[in-house]
Structure formats: structure tokens, C-alpha cells
Amino acid sequence: MSIKIQSKLPKVGTTIFTVMSQMAMEHNAINLSQGFPDFPVSEKLIDLVYQNMQIGHNQYAPMPGLPQLREAIAHKIRHTGGIKVNIDAEITVTAGATEAIFSSVLATVQQGEEVIVLEPAYDCYIPAIEMAGGKAIPIGLNLPDFSPDWQKVKAHITDKTRMIMINYPHNPSGAILTENDIKELKEILEENPQIIILSDEVYEHIIFDGKTHLSVLKDEFLASRSIAVSSFGKTFHATGWKIGYVVAPEGIMKEIRKVHQYNCFSVHTPSQYAMAEYLQDEQNYLGVSAMYESKRSFFQNAFKDSKFKVIPSYGTYFQVLDYSEVSDMGDMEFAQYLIKEKGVASIPVSAFYSNKEDHKLLRFCFAKGEETLQKASEILCKI
Incomplete structure (x- = not known):
């Protein structure tokens, strides 16, 4: 007989970030869902960690x-x-x-x-x-x-x-x-x-x-x-x-x-x-903004002639796109469709609401190389 435990978080399951990243992996999709960069950490910072390990700061x-x-x-x-x-x-x-x-x-x-x-x-x-x-x-x-x-x-x-x-x-x-x-x-x-x-x-x-x-x-x-x-x-x-x-x-x-x-x-x-x-x-730390601003502008410009509406992003490494003129699907359904049929992963913004409020918005992470962003935007703009 299994032991029953009353959950302290009965409404909580696996996070949407894990779910969408796993789905992206299964369908070999470009992953612009979970917020992690795909470019390397500073070699200097990595060397400093290694040096301190060697010194004995462990x-x-x-x-x-x-x-x-x-x-x-x-x-x-x-x-x-x-x-x-x-x-x-x-x-x-x-x-x-x-x-x-x-x-x-x-x-x-x-x-x-x-x-x-x-x-x-x-x-x-x-x-x-x-x-x-x-x-x-x-x-x-x-x-x-x-x-x-x-x-x-x-x-x-x-x-x-x-x-x-x-x-x-x-x-x-x-x-x-x-x-x-x-x-x-x-x-x-x-x-x-x-x-x-x-x-x-x-x-x-x-x-x-x-x-x-x-x-x-x-x-x-x-x-x-x-x-x-x-x-x-x-x-x-x-x-x-x-x-x-x-x-x-x-x-x-x-x-x-x-x-x-x-x-x-x-x-x-x-x-x-x-x-x-x-x-x-x-x-x-002061030089980080310029690098990400370049990526944001590159990604935004890719959608200027598309049916996606770009919501202004003044910070973070995320871009929200309004797809209401592209599809009538709910945002979770549309996000899954994009992964399975088009090969691009995003996060439905309804996942950030406790009541799953749906405004036909998707969040994309642009902390990626320009080649990745170009490929993803070309796929999306063809829809």
C-alpha cells in the first residue's frame, strides 16, 4: 500500500518552462521558451572559478x-x-x-x-x-x-x-x-x-x-x-x-x-x-545591456512586416508577441502547434496568470545567437 501525502501545493505541477523545453527537445524545435542564453559565459569568469578551485577555496x-x-x-x-x-x-x-x-x-x-x-x-x-x-x-x-x-x-x-x-x-x-x-x-x-x-x-x-x-x-x-x-x-x-x-x-x-x-x-x-x-x-555588468539590446532589436525587426504584433520590451531578454491576427487558437494550443508543426518553442503568457488568463500572447527568449533568432523568425513570419 502506498503512503498518501497531502500536498502543500495541490495546484502545482511541473513548471511550464520545463514542459515546453521538454516538448521542444522531443520535436527538435528551436527553443526560445525557457530563459537561458545559448552563448558562452565569459572565459575570464570561468577561469576565475577554476583558479579559486585550484587555490583550495572549496x-x-x-x-x-x-x-x-x-x-x-x-x-x-x-x-x-x-x-x-x-x-x-x-x-x-x-x-x-x-x-x-x-x-x-x-x-x-x-x-x-x-x-x-x-x-x-x-x-x-x-x-x-x-x-x-x-x-x-x-x-x-x-x-x-x-x-x-x-x-x-x-x-x-x-x-x-x-x-x-x-x-x-x-x-x-x-x-x-x-x-x-x-x-x-x-x-x-x-x-x-x-x-x-x-x-x-x-x-x-x-x-x-x-x-x-x-x-x-x-x-x-x-x-x-x-x-x-x-x-x-x-x-x-x-x-x-x-x-x-x-x-x-x-x-x-x-x-x-x-x-x-x-x-x-x-x-x-x-x-x-x-x-x-x-x-x-x-x-x-554595465556592458550587458548593449549586447542584449542588439539582440532584441534584431528579433523585433524580423517581425516588422509580419502579422505578429511586437509588444515593446524595455528590459530582460524576453519579447512578447501578440498573435491575435495570426490564429484564433488559445495561447497554450498555439504554442504547442508552433513546436509540433513549425519547430519553434515559446511560452504562452497565460502560464504567468493564476487563472490562466489568455490574451493571445507568447513570450520568446532572444538570448540566443543571431543565426538562431533569424531562423526562428523566418519560420514564424511565414505563418
Whole structure:
């Protein structure tokens, strides 16, 4: 007789990213679904990891992260217009952004508390909230620009609201925050002292068209009430390394570290030494945007004469296409059709909504070589 376990996440199955990538592999399709680059990591960064392995930096790092890496992170924050951060009490190196988000939510959200989630949203947010015993309150972003409806957010705030989760530059749309969004967020926090912002900023260094990433860490008041999450994997196109960090005020970070130390304790030591040195050259992170902007423009231009409508992408390495003039199929059905019949894999944007809201939108990852992007776009434009 098999043992029966009551699931803590009864609505959760295999992630859409795994499903679509597996389907792409089975049908030998061009995989523009899962968000990983297909070009190599910097040889210098790889050499730094190897050198630190050879030196003998192979045992546990300190639980919050190496001091020299936390110092480099603090310098990067200041250099990009952010606040001065206490490296001992306000920065923790994590096993990727997902662990940072999970540990942060578990540490700060109590049973029965509510968390506002702006949708479409990355799929780890709501499961983390539910694991913490909280209740997710999904609020849809405005279409077609994916801007927040702050009046709607305010209308959903109750005395149980503990957190608002934001993600900019936004996955899947590539939308970014405006000065007005920052103003609205500050007003919400001023009126509701119990609320914390969890800001997923993993694409902070991938931003286009001369725009500026408006981090919560660039405003003293917002920073005092926010948890900011970042990812070296995204910035340095090394997603398989699973290394990121979280920044929060000391009182909040104290609780996050309590969870982090039992969630993974510490992060791959030679990679931390390597990152600390690699961050010394500011162009290693400041120069990322130009490379991705070129790829975004190349991919967008390929659709200028097609029936696909290009939704503006100001950051991330994702492009959303509106296919409403191409097909009447639902987005999941159309995404599967593209894989099986046309050989191109994408992600249906309905997967980013808790109610699977379908606006005939697909997300494509353009973190690929131009030859791959050219081939995929030629196939799509013929439909």
C-alpha cells in the first residue's frame, strides 16, 4: 500500500518552462521558451572559478556570503545610483534568485497574511506565498503596456496585507517602472506601515533604449521597507550556476538569514570568490545591456512586416508577441502547434496568470545567437 501525502501545493505541477523545453527537445524545435542564453559565459569568469578551485577555496563559505563579495555588491549598488548598504547586516548571497524569494517570503509572511502579486508573474511567487501559509492576491497589469493599476492595488489592501511583490524589468513583458510608479509605491507604504515590498530585480542590468532601472534601492524610504532580489546568473548569462543575492534592512535580513541558513546554508564558494573579483570591472555588468539590446532589436525587426504584433520590451531578454491576427487558437494550443508543426518553442503568457488568463500572447527568449533568432523568425513570419 502506498503512503498518501497531502500536498502543500495541490495546484502545482511541473513548471511550464520545463514542459515546453521538454516538448521542444522531443520535436527538435528551436527553443526560445525557457530563459537561458545559448552563448558562452565569459572565459575570464570561468577561469576565475577554476583558479579559486585550484587555490583550495572549496569548503563552506560564510552563511551570509563571502565578505569580499558582499562588499563588491555594495559597491555595485552605490555605483549604479543606489543607497549605501551595510555589508554585514543587509546583504546575503543566495542560491539564485528563487531561493532568495522563497527564503524572504517564508521569513516575513505569516499564516493568513495576504500578498499582492502583479500578474502576469513568474511562477515561483504564489507557491512561495502558499508554502508560508499566506494568501496570494493576484492583480492584473494593464494591457498592452503591462503597467500597474495602482488604484486597483490600493483597493485590494486590507489589514492583512503584508507584502506587495513587484518584478521590474518585468518577466514576461519587458516592461519597466516609471517615476510615477515609484511615487505610487511610496504613497502606499506611507499609508500602510505594515507592508513590505519584495522587488524581483534579476534583470536590473538588462535594460534598453537609454532607460534607467528604477530599483527600490535607489530611494532611501523605499529601501527601508523593501527586499530586493538580484541574480548573477541572469546578469552574466550563467543561469546554471544558481547564484544571486538579497538586500534588505537589518531587521528583515535577520529573519531572512534564519530561513536561508536552513534552506541552503551557503553558496558555492569558488564562484563567490570569482564573482567578487569579476565585479571589480564595472563594464562586466554595465556592458550587458548593449549586447542584449542588439539582440532584441534584431528579433523585433524580423517581425516588422509580419502579422505578429511586437509588444515593446524595455528590459530582460524576453519579447512578447501578440498573435491575435495570426490564429484564433488559445495561447497554450498555439504554442504547442508552433513546436509540433513549425519547430519553434515559446511560452504562452497565460502560464504567468493564476487563472490562466489568455490574451493571445507568447513570450520568446532572444538570448540566443543571431543565426538562431533569424531562423526562428523566418519560420514564424511565414505563418
